[in-house]
């Protein structure tokens with residue numbers, strides 16, 4: 001099983017490490033054509049506007065096609081990229097997940113923090129690292145909530161696409177990455 005990590009910008013290396021620790025073969029995806037050789041993809045945190053600029057129209061189209069077919073997991077900026085509706089400011093998305101997501105939603109004063117949230121995965125509460133994080137403000141009917149922080153859904157899934165507004169790759173807890181790897185057919 002080969003898992004790609006989009007490596008054009010952002011904190012892709014922490015995902016690479018985590019996935020390798022869990023036994024996956026990781027490909028750092030720097031060119032759109034590398035998407036052809038992988039079974040699943042992680043889109044890391046970073047700056048979602050920069051992802052769009054670096055990928056360009058062709059790269060975005062190729063990515064759109066990929067996420068329709070294969071398991072994809074986005075964290076933070078990756079979550080923004082995968083959403084159907086994006087605000088603050090408005091931005092193009094891949095439309096892979098029926099959610100509305102608001103960028104930089106925690107404001108400037110508390111724009112980064114480590115909190116404890118709840119998850120329906122076995123193993124109890126989860127440490128969650130938020131960095132200039134977005135908030136999911138609307139969930140479409142087919143979207144399943146995997147984790148919450150306070151009242152907010154912070155990890156959700158619809159079909160093959162999963163997103164987290166926090167950074168599970170920066171905590172020791174491996175449950176979210178395991179869940180993603182389990183969604184990739186052998």
Ligand code: GLN
Pocket residue numbers: 044045046047048049075076077078080103104131132133134
């Ligand atoms: N604030 C970034 C954005 O809007 C996301 C931050 C992150 O990925 N840690 O794209």
